[in-house]
Amino acid sequence: MHQPHGTDFETRLDQLRREAREKGRVGDAGTHAAGGPMPNPSSSNNAFGYFGLPFLKPPVWEWMIPVYFFIGGIAGMSGLVAVGALIKNEFDLARVAMWSAAIGAIISIILLTADLGRPMRFIYMLRVFKYQSPMSLGSWILSAFSTFAVPGLVFTEWQIHSSIPIVHALAIIGIIGSAVFGVFLATYTGALIGVTTIPAWNAHRAILPFHFGMAGLGAAVAIPILLGFPEPALSSIFFFAAGAETLVQIYLTFRRHGAVDAALHHGKPGWVMRIGETFSGPLPLILAGLNVWFPAAIIFLLGALLARFGWLAAGRTSACDPESLLASERGAQPAAESKVPYVINPSIASFGSMNKSQR
Amino acid sequence: MIGEGIHSSNQRRHTYVEDEVPVGFFTDPTLCIGCKACEVACKEWNHVPADNIGWTGHSYDNTTTLGASTWRHVMFLEQPKQRGHQIAGTLNNGDHDPSRWLFLSDVCKHCETAGCLESCPTGAIVRTETEAVFVQNEVCNGCGYCVVSCPFGVIDRRDAKLPDKGGAFKCTFCYDRQASGLTPACAKVCPTESIRFGPLADMREEAANRVRQLQRDGYDDAQLYDPVDTSVKGIHALFLLLGKPEDYKLPPHPEVPTLYLKAAYGSMIATAIAAAAFALCAFAFM
Ligand code: SF4
Ligand code: SF4
Numbered sequence: 001m002h003q004p005h006g007t008d009f010e011t012r013l014d015q016l017r018r019e020a021r022e023k024g025r026v027g028d029a030g031t032h033a034a035g036g037p038m039p040n041p042s043s044s045n046n047a048f049g050y051f052g053l054p055f056l057k058p059p060v061w062e063w064m065i066p067v068y069f070f071i072g073g074i075a076g077m078s079g080l081v082a083v084g085a086l087i088k089n090e091f092d093l094a095r096v097a098m099w100s101a102a103i104g105a106i107i108s109i110i111l112l113t114a115d116l117g118r119p120m121r122f123i124y125m126l127r128v129f130k131y132q133s134p135m136s137l138g139s140w141i142l143s144a145f146s147t148f149a150v151p152g153l154v155f156t157e158w159q160i161h162s163s164i165p166i167v168h169a170l171a172i173i174g175i176i177g178s179a180v181f182g183v184f185l186a187t188y189t190g191a192l193i194g195v196t197t198i199p200a201w202n203a204h205r206a207i208l209p210f211h212f213g214m215a216g217l218g219a220a221v222a223i224p225i226l227l228g229f230p231e232p233a234l235s236s237i238f239f240f241a242a243g244a245e246t247l248v249q250i251y252l253t254f255r256r257h258g259a260v261d262a263a264l265h266h267g268k269p270g271w272v273m274r275i276g277e278t279f280s281g282p283l284p285l286i287l288a289g290l291n292v293w294f295p296a297a298i299i300f301l302l303g304a305l306l307a308r309f310g311w312l313a314a315g316r317t318s319a320c321d322p323e324s325l326l327a328s329e330r331g332a333q334p335a336a337e338s339k340v341p342y343v344i345n346p347s348i349a350s351f352g353s354m355n356k357s358q359r
Numbered sequence: 360m361i362g363e364g365i366h367s368s369n370q371r372r373h374t375y376v377e378d379e380v381p382v383g384f385f386t387d388p389t390l391c392i393g394c395k396a397c398e399v400a401c402k403e404w405n406h407v408p409a410d411n412i413g414w415t416g417h418s419y420d421n422t423t424t425l426g427a428s429t430w431r432h433v434m435f436l437e438q439p440k441q442r443g444h445q446i447a448g449t450l451n452n453g454d455h456d457p458s459r460w461l462f463l464s465d466v467c468k469h470c471e472t473a474g475c476l477e478s479c480p481t482g483a484i485v486r487t488e489t490e491a492v493f494v495q496n497e498v499c500n501g502c503g504y505c506v507v508s509c510p511f512g513v514i515d516r517r518d519a520k521l522p523d524k525g526g527a528f529k530c531t532f533c534y535d536r537q538a539s540g541l542t543p544a545c546a547k548v549c550p551t552e553s554i555r556f557g558p559l560a561d562m563r564e565e566a567a568n569r570v571r572q573l574q575r576d577g578y579d580d581a582q583l584y585d586p587v588d589t590s591v592k593g594i595h596a597l598f599l600l601l602g603k604p605e606d607y608k609l610p611p612h613p614e615v616p617t618l619y620l621k622a623a624y625g626s627m628i629a630t631a632i633a634a635a636a637f638a639l640c641a642f643a644f645m
Contacts, residue, residue: 025576025577049606049608050434050606051417052435053417053423053424054512055511055605055609055610056509056511056514057509057513057514057515059427059507060491060503060506060515060516061503067446069541074563077638080634080638080639081637081638083639084543084552084638084641084642084643085642088640088642088643089642113502116501116525117499117500117501117502117516117517117527118499118500119500120502121498121499121500121501124498124500125480125481125500125502126478127481127498128481128482130477130479130480130482132477132617132620133477133478133504134620135478135479135502135504136479136480140479143607162565180634183634184631185632186634187634188627190626190630191620191624191626193362193507194619194622195478195508195616195617195623196508197474197508197509197510197512197618198612202616202619205619205623206622206625206626207626209623209626209627209628210630213630214630217638225559233638233642233645236641237638239639240641242375261604284512297546298502319507319512322608325610326610326611329610329611329612330589353388
């Protein structure tokens with residue numbers, strides 16, 4: 001092929017124009033794309049897509065959100081514990097559970113508000129109700145939960161010193177309402193991150209609400225266990241939750257989705273996940289089995305919190321990884337094929353190195 | 360089209376907003392010269408603040424991505440490849456391999472079913488008369504859920520250091536200009552009419568014709584990017600592509616996350632019931 005230089009360049013351009021005018025089409029190669037050097041190719045050997053840049057936006061959420069997932073889970077499931085305690089006439093346990101529920105509700109609202117880009121507008125969350133948006137549904141669930149949990153606590157404390165029947169009734173309504181909305185408060189957070197475009201999250205949309213709910217349940221009973229309540233129901237719920245979390249960990253470990261959820265298993269997020277899941281699953285299960293409840297409860301709480309951070313970190317990594325998105329797509333090519341979108345001449349790749357120092 | 364002068368739908372005044380005509384962009388990389396006038400015009404008209412001024416080393420693309428303060432983004436693609444009879448240059452490196460240098464101006468897709476709109480809990484994101492997707496800045500509280508719900512990674516929350524911080528921003532389809540009969544700033548300014556603006560139906564037709572014409576001329580990998588067969592159900596910013604969508608940072612099969620609602624809500628309800636049943640039974644019978 002002819003490679004024009006200098007005045008040849010203009011001559012070649014004239015040829016091209018003539019050919020185009022006469023035939024309406026130019027068959028042969030043209031000239032340099034520009035007089036200057038060609039920069040780094042966008043499709044280089046080791047980069048997916050466009051310079052390997054992210055196809056998706058990573059979540060903008062900060063530490064408040066994983067902490068909210070954790071606290072909201074405890075608060076929500078505490079409502080359930082309070083109802084259970086009522087069934088057994090254990091008023092002290094019901095009181096402790098309602099304290100967890102009410103304080104958790106308030107902290108949850110503070111955390112959610114603090115993470116907003118415009119915190120003064122938290123109330124705008126209640127402008128509309130959209131079932132198709134887990135964020136909207138969740139805001140309503142949290143609001144409803146708080147409406148029951150906070151007065152519920154007030155009436156629960158009041159009825160100890162009062163014999164007015166309406167106070168007892170209101171306390172019971174508060175406790176039952178907290179349980180009804182609480183179980184959804186602890187589980188919707190899984191749907192919140194499952195119903196997104198981030199591959200590592202939406203690949204697990206069906207397991208996430210279960211995972212988060214069970215972590216919340218275990219954490220909610222861990223608190224009265226730490227406070228030394230000898231209730232056997234608490235320990236059986238703890239076994240149930242830790243067992244369920246162990247199954248989730250086994251599932252996540254063995255049912256991998258390749259590049260799609262690689263972020264859950266590799267690098268820093270992978271380690272946070274692994275430690276968090278172990279601490280909120282098998283480890284407390286064993287410790288509780290050995291009847292050492294205090295460390296079991298502490299480790300469960302720690303693990304549940306860590307795992308929430310792990311999920312957020314993995315979501316960030318997954319969103320920024322084009323390989324993760326392309327692998328998650330319908331009819332996706334196996335990674336080996338999509339890795340080299342265009343065959344690159346090595347000399348071009350090395351030519352692009354002029355910009356490497358600026359990366 | 361070029362040659363139509365002031366009669367081009369890019370230049371003449373219109374009443375699409377009044378008449379509620381669905382409108383669209385059609386962006387054609389075979390016409391783009393990479394001048395970035397669209398990026399500049401967009402920033403100027405919409406008072407979008409400057410962000411991230413620096414060198415990336417990614418070709419001549421120092422914008423890298425759409426975001427809260429970048430609503431048009433010109434991509435630079437060097438593809439060492441000649442397809443069919445197309446005119447290709449050669450790289451200035453002593454080799455004689457054919458190569459092509461492509462530019463494409465990316466923008467919010469204004470999806471038919473928009474992930475951002477579906478997910479917004481405040482109702483800040485609405486659909487306009489021309490079926491564009493519009494974020495009402497006065498309503499958005501910056502929850503950031505739209506950011507993880509856009510299948511194209513377009514919308515983002517604006518950084519704390521910039522004006523109007525904390526809100527989510529993206530292309531407005533120049534709703535203000537459209538409402539007064541003007542063309543969006545990017546299409547108006549595009550010197551080669553690589554960005555075309557007009558009624559969506561016309562744009563679809565024009566795009567299909569252009570693809571046919573290019574294929575006839577030997578660009579045998581020319582295709583239209585308009586994901587109508589996915590849950591997005593089509594877009595209002597059509598793109599002509601030479602090569603694969605993923606080379607342009609476009610997902611081949613974008614899906615709206617509401618697709619995952621059923622499984623997630625199903626699991627949520629089942630878990631809630633299971634947890635309640637187990638816990639209450641434990642208290643009742645232990
Ligand atoms: S491309 Fe993203 S930001 Fe634009 S309308 Fe679609 S979902 Fe919304
Ligand atoms: S950040 Fe604003 S526009 Fe985006 S979902 Fe939240 S309220 Fe809606």
